[in-house]
Amino acid sequence: MKEAISQNTKELENLTVQHRETLNRAVQALHERTFFSQYPEHPSPAIYGEGADQAGLEQYKGQLGKRFEELLQESPEGWAGQEESPYEQEKLNISYPTFSVETLVARGQKAFHVWRKVSPLERAAILVESLERMKGRFFEIAHATMHTTGQAFLMSFQASGPHAADRALEAIAAGYEEQTRFPETQVWEKPMGKFNLKLNKSWKAVPKGLGLVVGCSTFPTWNTVPGMYASLVTGNPVIVKPHPKGVLPIAIVIAEVQKVLAEYGLDPNICQLAVDPDDKLITKELAEHEAIKLIDYTGGTAFGNYLEGLKGKTVFTEKAGVNSIILDSAEDLDKVVQNLAFSLTLYSGQMCTAPQNFFIPANGVTVAGEQVPYEEVVNKLAEAVKGLVNNPKAGPHVLGAIQNQLTQQRVKDLENGNGRSVLTTCDVANPAFANARICSPVLYEVDATEKEQYSQELFGPIALIIKTKDTAESIHLAQEMAMQHGAISCGAYTTDPAIKEEIMDQMGLAGTPVSFNLTGGIYVNQNASFSDFHVTGGNPAGNASFTNPEFVIKRFTWVGFREPAAN
Numbered sequence: 347m348k349e350a351i352s353q354n355t356k357e358l359e360n361l362t363v364q365h366r367e368t369l370n371r372a373v374q375a376l377h378e379r380t381f382f383s384q385y386p387e388h389p390s391p392a393i394y395g396e397g398a399d400q401a402g403l404e405q406y407k408g409q410l411g412k413r414f415e416e417l418l419q420e421s422p423e424g425w426a427g428q429e430e431s432p433y434e435q436e437k438l439n440i441s442y443p444t445f446s447v448e449t450l451v452a453r454g455q456k457a458f459h460v461w462r463k464v465s466p467l468e469r470a471a472i473l474v475e476s477l478e479r480m481k482g483r484f485f486e487i488a489h490a491t492m493h494t495t496g497q498a499f500l501m502s503f504q505a506s507g508p509h510a511a512d513r514a515l516e517a518i519a520a521g522y523e524e525q526t527r528f529p530e531t532q533v534w535e536k537p538m539g540k541f542n543l544k545l546n547k548s549w550k551a552v553p554k555g556l557g558l559v560v561g562c563s564t565f566p567t568w569n570t571v572p573g574m575y576a577s578l579v580t581g582n583p584v585i586v587k588p589h590p591k592g593v594l595p596i597a598i599v600i601a602e603v604q605k606v607l608a609e610y611g612l613d614p615n616i617c618q619l620a621v622d623p624d625d626k627l628i629t630k631e632l633a634e635h636e637a638i639k640l641i642d643y644t645g646g647t648a649f650g651n652y653l654e655g656l657k658g659k660t661v662f663t664e665k666a667g668v669n670s671i672i673l674d675s676a677e678d679l680d681k682v683v684q685n686l687a688f689s690l691t692l693y694s695g696q697m698c699t700a701p702q703n704f705f706i707p708a709n710g711v712t713v714a715g716e717q718v719p720y721e722e723v724v725n726k727l728a729e730a731v732k733g734l735v736n737n738p739k740a741g742p743h744v745l746g747a748i749q750n751q752l753t754q755q756r757v758k759d760l761e762n763g764n765g766r767s768v769l770t771t772c773d774v775a776n777p778a779f780a781n782a783r784i785c786s787p788v789l790y791e792v793d794a795t796e797k798e799q800y801s802q803e804l805f806g807p808i809a810l811i812i813k814t815k816d817t818a819e820s821i822h823l824a825q826e827m828a829m830q831h832g833a834i835s836c837g838a839y840t841t842d843p844a845i846k847e848e849i850m851d852q853m854g855l856a857g858t859p860v861s862f863n864l865t866g867g868i869y870v871n872q873n874a875s876f877s878d879f880h881v882t883g884g885n886p887a888g889n890a891s892f893t894n895p896e897f898v899i900k901r902f903t904w905v906g907f908r909e910p911a912a913n
Contacts, residue, residue, distance in 0.1 A: 857884020
């Protein structure tokens, strides 16, 4: 037994040496906020190997209709699975092991007393190694994401693969840095005149306990791994409860984490997957369990509010938001509307950062010193969306598919509301998937006085055109929506420095980041790891941020120990 422990210790030491440079570079990137990516986002054969895409597709197909048996969670109490491909509208028929809440918690509590005694550096090295293993399965994860979320292939690859891994690495780096910020030991000496008081002092970063991570259906890895890895790196075992319709992508990641843990002599139950069957949903039971100390959540506002209200829990949420676009002035309106059309068409608007409320002054927008009437601005935006959607080489790949039938129904129901329809949805054919569930974006005009129409998130390919008195009212309404109902992103177009400053000031007070004058290959939907804080925690859209220091330091406590030192 001692030989096994010694061998594992030596292997862990080697692992820390192997990944130390990556960890240090990631910590440096946190401070610099410049571009940094450990995992290339282009699915190039030169980077990931010839045939990697086809191999990943075959691996994904090999899972269909079978039990997912890669997890190192012993003695399943049942099997369940209810995923469906939005592209084929057929069930994947993959089943996953299920466990009772008490089993999951008991195993997690046992693992806690193993994991908490592993040093922050060793934990970080193990977790970085798991990301390297995940990298080898990016293509398989991409196809799994595509057929559970409806994202197009390239987005599936990037969001669930490299971008998710970078966000996970960001959380690892932040957690590691905060746990090593202060010295482990110190001799404290206080001059007292003829003698000195001396104490030996030491400090430990003590993890809080079991963590629960509640995933969402549209971004099953990207939105899950930050909280998952933030808890793990700070010494807290996690139970990951994915959305029932988006399990496979995160199951693959967790399987790799468990394999690495086991290889280094650690309990794989440090990271558990908790899948619930249709007839016994367990999220609330898990969340309310007294042993669960940390909760990470992405999803709707109502359930997020419920979680935030639980006593004795530290909760990190990303909920719904009402994202705004403020149009005031621009140098090239055509480039503006092309950028905006892509933003609201991308993944059919099924992104928490997608724009929804477009505030346009009644007297139009100033373009290169000339006033362009309101109607012309609106028509240009509608035509830009139609041009993108109807482009057979781009439309299907940008739109992807609708993950949930309720989203598709919401688009259809909007046509029965009040106001003027600017652009209706249309049939779009996906040449690779004849049965794909697709909706093109709809644009709908409402008056600025009809706040009930635009004061809630209309998830999916839905955009509201709101005619305002002037830019001042646009700014006021955008801020009001963010402060009262939450916002995760905001886009603004102005060539006036004073108006730009006013937007920054007012939206800053609303805890909402602003992207100004985007016209090229960067879109308001996008957030860069190690540079952009995703969600601020400063408005009702969520109480946490990927990845500021608070996202990790609330997962452990500093505890000090002291005793008199020998003179």
